[in-house]
Amino acid sequence: MGRLDGKVVWVTGAGSGIGAASARALAAEGAVVVLSGRRPEALEAVAAGLPGRSLIAPCDVTRAAEVAAVVDRIHAELGRLDILLANAGTNVARRDWAQLAPAEAEAVIAGNLTSGFLCALAVLPLMRAQKDGLLIHTASIAGRLVGLLSGPAYTAAKHGLVAMSHALNIQEGVNGIRSTVILPGEVATPILDKRPVPPSAEDRARMLQPEDVADLVRYVACLPAHVRLDEVWITPTWNRAHVAELERAGMLPRP
Ligand SMILES: NC(=O)c1ccc[n+]([C@@H]2O[C@H](COP(=O)([O-])OP(=O)(O)OC[C@H]3O[C@@H](n4cnc5c(N)ncnc54)[C@H](OP(=O)(O)O)[C@@H]3O)[C@@H](O)[C@H]2O)c1
Numbered sequence: 001m002g003r004l005d006g007k008v009v010w011v012t013g014a015g016s017g018i019g020a021a022s023a024r025a026l027a028a029e030g031a032v033v034v035l036s037g038r039r040p041e042a043l044e045a046v047a048a049g050l051p052g053r054s055l056i057a058p059c060d061v062t063r064a065a066e067v068a069a070v071v072d073r074i075h076a077e078l079g080r081l082d083i084l085l086a087n088a089g090t091n092v093a094r095r096d097w098a099q100l101a102p103a104e105a106e107a108v109i110a111g112n113l114t115s116g117f118l119c120a121l122a123v124l125p126l127m128r129a130q131k132d133g134l135l136i137h138t139a140s141i142a143g144r145l146v147g148l149l150s151g152p153a154y155t156a157a158k159h160g161l162v163a164m165s166h167a168l169n170i171q172e173g174v175n176g177i178r179s180t181v182i183l184p185g186e187v188a189t190p191i192l193d194k195r196p197v198p199p200s201a202e203d204r205a206r207m208l209q210p211e212d213v214a215d216l217v218r219y220v221a222c223l224p225a226h227v228r229l230d231e232v233w234i235t236p237t238w239n240r241a242h243v244a245e246l247e248r249a250g251m252l253p254r255p
Contacts, residue, residue: 001030002028002029002030002031003029003030003222004026004029004030004031004082004083004221004222005029005030005031006030007030007031007032007082007083007221008031008032008034008074008078008079008080008081008082008083009026009031009032009033009034009082009083009084009085009221010033010034010036010057010070010071010074010081010083010084010085010123011023011026011033011034011035011036011085011087012036012037012059012061012084012085012086012087012088012115012119013036013037013061013087013088013089013138014033014035014036014037014043014046014087015035015037015039015042015043015045015046016037016042016189016190017187017189017190017191017210018087018138018184018187018189018210018213018214018217019037019085019087019088019138020042020046020210021209021210021211021213021214022085022087022210022213022214022217022218023035023046023050023054024046024049024050024214025211025214025215025217025218026083026085026217026218026221027050027051027052027054028051028218029218029221029222030052031052031082031083031221032052032053032054032055032078033050033052033053033054033055034054034055034057034070034074034078035047035054035055035056035057036057036058036059036061036070036088037058037059037088038058038059038060039058040056040058043056043058044056055073055074055077055078057070057073057074061086061088061111061115061118061119062107062110062111062114062115062118063118064118064121064122067115067118067119067122068122070122071122071123071126074126075126080126080130081123081126081127081130081133082130082132082133082134083133083134083135083136083221084119084120084123084133084134084135084136085136085138085217085221086115086116086119086120086135086136086137086138087136087137087138088111088115089111089112089115089138089140089191090107090108090111090112090191090194091108091112091150091151091154091191091194091195092104092107092108092151092153092194093194093195093196094196095108095150095151095152095153095154095196096148096151096152096196097152100151100152100153104153105153108151108153108154108157109153109156109157109160111157112154112157112158112161113156113157113158113160113161113164116137116160116161116164116165117164119135120135120164120168120179123135124172124177127172127175127176127177128172128175128177130176131175131176132176132177132225133176133177133178134177134178134179134180134220134221135165135168135177135178135179135180136179136180136181136182136217136220136221137161137164137165137179137180137181137182138182138184138213139158139161139162139165139181139182139183140154140158140183140184141183141184141185141233141235142154142155142158142159143155143158143159143161143162143181143183144159144162144183144233146159147241149195149241161181162181162183162231165179165180165181165230165231166179166181166230166231169228169230173228176225178225178228179228179230180220180228180229180230180231180232181230181231181232182213182216182217182220182232182234183231183232183233183234184208184213184233184234184235185207185208185233185234185235185236185239186199186207186208186235186236186239186240187207187208187209187210187212187213188204188205188207188208188209188210189210192204199240203240206236206238207236207238208234208235208236212234213234216232216234220232
């Protein structure tokens with residue numbers, strides 16, 4: 001018996017990285033998983049490895065009509081939606097102020113913040129009618145800490161997403177709806193290939209792995225309906241920003 005037997009979960013960004021690992025973790029608990037992303041072949045590959053029932057629903061989460069169509073389909077085919085994992089996100093290589101193009105700033109803000117609003121707005125009516133629902137948003141520590149690495153558009157968008165999740169809780173808790181925002185540090189996933197200087201294999205091995213975040217998603221998803229985890233940071237013990245700081249201060253222990 002899984003702890004999510006009978007539950008329907010919608011995962012965006014499900015074709016790779018944290019989304020794919022979370023889809024596997026949630027399916028292992030018995031959930032029916034709806035997989036969204038823009039590349040159907042990536043979603044099909046993930047679905048093929050899932051133990052239970054799944055639905056492939058390709059969509060671009062920056063487009064309101066496509067997002068609404070997925071929720072309509074979930075309602076029509078599965079009859080309910082218990083959990084949204086709004087996880088899709090993106091960044092660009094030319095991300096600093098000297099290089100960021102207006103169209104890329106728009107795309108990063110749409111991909112990380114507008115998408116969160118569109119998904120939340122689409123699922124809320126269904127969840128209000130059920131008087132129950134959980135939204136989990138994948139933000140980033142860049143949603144709380146302002147630094148150079150992630151670029152200003154991503155950093156601002158993820159700050160907005162964190163605020164959005166807390167704002168949801170203020171109004172929707174009375175309707176039985178909860179929102180959790182997860183703030184990961186560095187996770188070894190394909191998004192790192194978009195960095196101006198992609199990290200080495202050695203660095204990636206020391207980072208969080210997608211399964212680590214998926215395990216947290218599973219924990220949040222399995223909490224009883226009266227418990228809300230508002231905001232969670234999950235970071236690698238070998239934190240490269242801290243290591244660099246220690247190095248600058250001449251305080252890094254030598255082997
Ligand atoms: N890896 C890290 O270090 C890290 C740290 C903190 C937070 N995060 C966040 O974690 C989340 C998952 O990223 P990841 O690390 O697992 O990287 P990833 O493997 O690149 O996953 C991102 C997923 O989002 C999907 N996606 C992007 N734009 C989309 C759009 N407009 N519509 C629908 N799907 C879209 C992509 O699929 P398609 O291209 O097929 O659409 C992809 O499967 C993101 O929100 C990211 O910002 C990552």
